[in-house]
Amino acid sequence: MSSRSNHPLSRIEYQVMWNRLISVVEEQAQTLVRTAFGTATREAGDLSAGVYDTKGRMLAQAVTGTPGHVNSMAMSTGYVLDKIPLAKMNEGDAFIVNDPWQGTGHLNDIVIVTPTFRRGKPVGLFACTLHVVDIGGRGIMGAANQVYEEGLYIPITKIVDRGEINEWLIDIIKANVREPVQVIGDIYSEIASNEVGGKRLVAMMDEFGLEHLDDLAEHILDHSREASLAAINKLPHGTYHNTMWVDGINGKTMELKAKLTIGPDGIDVDFAGSPGMVQLGINVPLCYTEAYTSFGVKCIVAPHVPNNAASLATIRVTAPEGSILNAKHPAPVAARSIIGQMLPDVVFGCLAQALPNGVPAEGTSCLWNVRLMGGMGRVDADPEVLKDATSFNVTGFHSGGTGARPKLDGLSATAFPSGVRNVPVEITETNAPVLIWSKEYRTDSGGAGEYRGGLGQVMEIETAENKPFAISTSFDRVVFPPRGRHGGRDGTTGRVELVSGKELSPKAHSSIPVGERLRVSMPGGGGYGDPMKRPVDKVVQDVEKGLVSRDRARDLYGVVITADFEVDVDETAKLRTRIAAE
Known part of the structure; x- marks a missing residue:
């Protein structure tokens, strides 16, 4: 970090700029919401948006979005830079990818990555993700035995070249999906979203007189890492285990297993012992496993630390290669969210042992x-x-x-x-x-x-x-x-x-x-x-609102409620006494 950033006034300036950067990516996300064609984005908010430095490190993410998109999209930009170095990108370029192992875990989620230039020099990148209603193939829960059957597979490809849309690629996508208007409309929305983010970033840099983001990036990442480790080190160090049974497929249930270790340099989560891959699309690529595992940990341990490359790096996730939580290509993965979104509950079971009253x-x-x-x-x-x-x-x-x-x-x-x-x-x-x-x-x-x-x-x-x-x-x-x-x-x-x-x-x-x-x-x-500790008036309110039936109020809470929603005090006292004795 430069010496300038250690000056007290500079720290205040950097904090203002950091907050401004978060507002930039939130506007990027809102552009996506307001222009998207598909209901997944427009109505449900199933998307992500983020800004990256020239090294491909995520500096800030939008509040609007889902963990499965944001936390796995954090790696997508790195894959793009591996294939096309920033020096070979041009102003007005944009790149598309939906590779489940380089994106967000299945083909329906499309990532767009766009470099941002200021005065002819690249200063950062913007990326966004959304879920399209259809990507061809057999659908989310079809009978696909390989990812090839699940829809159109788009490797990292230039979709905009110096401001010109790659119409050949657009035609290929149109020809392979059942809802071409919605899908292509969503892709154009992503391109627009990144453009808005880029314009707002350049305006911010002009306002603050920044020639690059290097010092700001180091400030953000250093402080995020320090804050994350400080939160982690408030927990008792040790190793905690938890298992969870899930439904599985065709009557074959599955047991997910986790070992969570809290140490001075972060938290490690190991899913060794979890089941192997299956021939149905509930397999989970590691990027999606990492996304929801780290989210679950952050929810309990450091919920107020902004999400970026440094805060995510303090949570390390491993799973055996070839297991259902580290599925390898070309396994079917279209419905990876079924298992992947269970992982916060799995790690909650570990964290409950370290924080008995906090999960x-x-x-x-x-x-x-x-x-x-x-x-x-x-x-x-x-x-x-x-x-x-x-x-x-x-x-x-x-x-x-x-x-x-x-x-x-x-x-x-x-x-x-x-x-x-x-x-x-x-x-x-x-x-x-x-x-x-x-x-x-x-x-x-x-x-x-x-x-x-x-x-x-x-x-x-x-x-x-x-x-x-x-x-x-x-x-x-x-x-x-x-x-x-x-x-x-x-x-x-x-x-x-x-x-x-x-x-x-x-x-x-x-x-x-x-x-x-x-x-x-x-x-x-x-x-x-203990249900018997629930206040009687809250049980009555639940029954009045139709959330709990009178039978359940009596059997589970020991509260006897009359037809006009009054508590039968004598019967309730007798019932609670009997239940306590049992």
Whole structure:
């Protein structure tokens, strides 16, 4: 670091510039949200945006975005620079990649990297990622046995050359996806997003008289590293273990295993002992494993330290090569989020041993996105029936409940750890010929506890054009529920079915006949603490709001509530005394 940055006034200036840099990448992200074509970005916020120095180190990320994108995109810029050194880039260039092992873990996530120039010299790079609705192939949860079957695979390629779009590449992408308008529109949005970031960076450098970002980068990275290590070293050093069972595939459950070691120079997480790869797209490339593992650690240990190359470097993640958490090419990986988003809960179980009263209960964790489709080739039905059916592909982002926290209830119908928003049903109904008859909290799905787990939700969906449609499911927590903590009860498992009673697979492509209605019941989060310690008035409020039934209030909380929502004090006292004795 230069001597200038050690001057007190310079430290203040650098902090102002650091904050300004964060606002720059947030504007970059908001540009992406406001111009995107796909609902994943526009409505759910499934994206990332960040700025990098000339060495490819991430200096700042936007608050808007998901850990799986940001933390893995942090490495994408390095891969681009390895292939095309900054000295060979030109002003107006942009590069595209969706390699799962160099990007964000599966083909649907497209990364754009753009160099920024000031007065003819490169001063940094911007990168962004978003999830496109379709990338061809068999879909998120198809029967693909290799990544080649999962869609269009784009290696690092120049998509903009000195301001001119590579129309040949655009044509190839259009020809290989089912929703070319949405996909190409999203790619143009990414290019625009990086351009906005670059313009704002140059304006900032002009304002502060910066010829380069080198000193500012060192200030950001040094302080982030120091702050991260300071937070880590407040924890008791040692090694902690945890395991978690997940549903797996075809009735074969899986046990994820983690060893977390806290030491003076950071935290190491080792997933040795976790299962091997499978022939279905729930395998996880290491970049995605690193992304969600490090996010889970940061949430508990150093939540206020900004995310950048230095703060991430204090958390080191390993998994055996060829395991489900370090899948090797060409394994199918389209649904890598099913397993990958469970990893914060896995490391929470380790950290709970170091911080006994500082870690939430387990939540749904994996997303319960409703991927609907229709038309020829997308539905298992008579071609004659489908010949005039609307062809569509739409994804609604939806979530179960989160785990209860040490001093607060869990959040209902809220995505954690991904942080994406639920997509309004009106948007889905506008984009596809379906009717969503209901979308409501799932009573009794949150695990009982002094602090109640967040509720899942229930959705019922039917065709709007008298044609069969299909759902591609990629769900977990159907066999194993989110576990409670410190005496809290487990949350409720999820379920996919027809209203008529037929159960559907949580990881498959299923068709919904005309006249049938699809019901998706999402899991609830685990509870925290002894349910008998939950204040009676809070139990009454839960029952009044329909979050907890009277039966559960009596059986799990020992509170007897009358038809007019009054507490039967005598019966409650007797019941709680009996439960305590048991």
